Amino acid sequence: xxxxxxxxxxxxxxxxxxxxxxxxxxxxxxxxxxxxxxxxxxxxxxxxxxxxxxxxxxxxxxxxxxxxxxxxxxxxxxxxxxxxxxxxxxxxxxxxxxxxxxxxxxxxxxxxxxxxxxxxxxxxxxxxxxxxxxxxxxxxxxxxxxxxxxxxxxxxxxxxxxxxxxxxxxxxxxxxx
Numbered sequence: 001x002x003x004x005x006x007x008x009x010x011x012x013x014x015x016x017x018x019x020x021x022x023x024x025x026x027x028x029x030x031x032x033x034x035x036x037x038x039x040x041x042x043x044x045x046x047x048x049x050x051x052x053x054x055x056x057x058x059x060x061x062x063x064x065x066x067x068x069x070x071x072x073x074x075x076x077x078x079x080x081x082x083x084x085x086x087x088x089x090x091x092x093x094x095x096x097x098x099x100x101x102x103x104x105x106x107x108x109x110x111x112x113x114x115x116x117x118x119x120x121x122x123x124x125x126x127x128x129x130x131x132x133x134x135x136x137x138x139x140x141x142x143x144x145x146x147x148x149x150x151x152x153x154x155x156x157x158x159x160x161x162x163x164x165x166x167x168x169x170x171x172x173x174x175x176x177x
Contacts, residue, residue, distance in 0.1 A: 025160040025167075030080040030093045031059055032115045035070025039101045039115035042067045043094035045159045047079055055144035057124065060137045065096070068138075072131060076112040077142055079124040083154035084166045086120050090157060112145070120150040 026045035033040055046060035057079060062068045071077065082090055092098050101107060106118040116123055126142035155168035 025158045028082045028157040032078045033071045033074030034113040040067040040070035076114040077126045078114040080120045081122045082157040083121040083152045085154040123148040
């Protein structure tokens with residue numbers, strides 16, 4: 001017998017959908033862009049690889065926030081793939097109203113204008129291709145123009161049930177043969 005069917009009402013389905021994805025681990029990234037009022041950025045667990053040739057990724061962005069609006073309007077994006085060493089950065093960029101890009105944060109501006117954080121796993125410098133409204137969000141597809149190794153060799157940071165986790169060699173599921 002399969003999983004129990006959920007209430008087909010909109011509220012019941014939305015709650016079941018949130019619960020399903022809350023239990024599904026996702027890699028954590030910070031997406032940044034130059035905004036009209038300075039650099040902007042968000043923590044995202046919705047970054048996906050779309051194509052390798054050409055290299056294209058997609059990310060879901062909430063347009064109703066100042067940072068989301070800046071990212072959607074940006075002409076260039078930096079997608080920072082985070083490691084466990086970047087947990088505090090993930091928390092900072094996930095907190096509404098937090099002070100980002102202060103003097104105490106190690107970052108610089110790329111030649112194409114987007115803010116780039118130092119000390120993260122990998123940074124993908126991207127050019128937006130297309131934006132598609134999807135429910136309350138906007139899916140932004142972007143072509144990767146350049147890949148920068150960030151210098152951190154710590155394990156990748158993942159998110160599940162509102163908690164950050166490390167994905168390391170101890171996480172490998174070994175099967176018996």
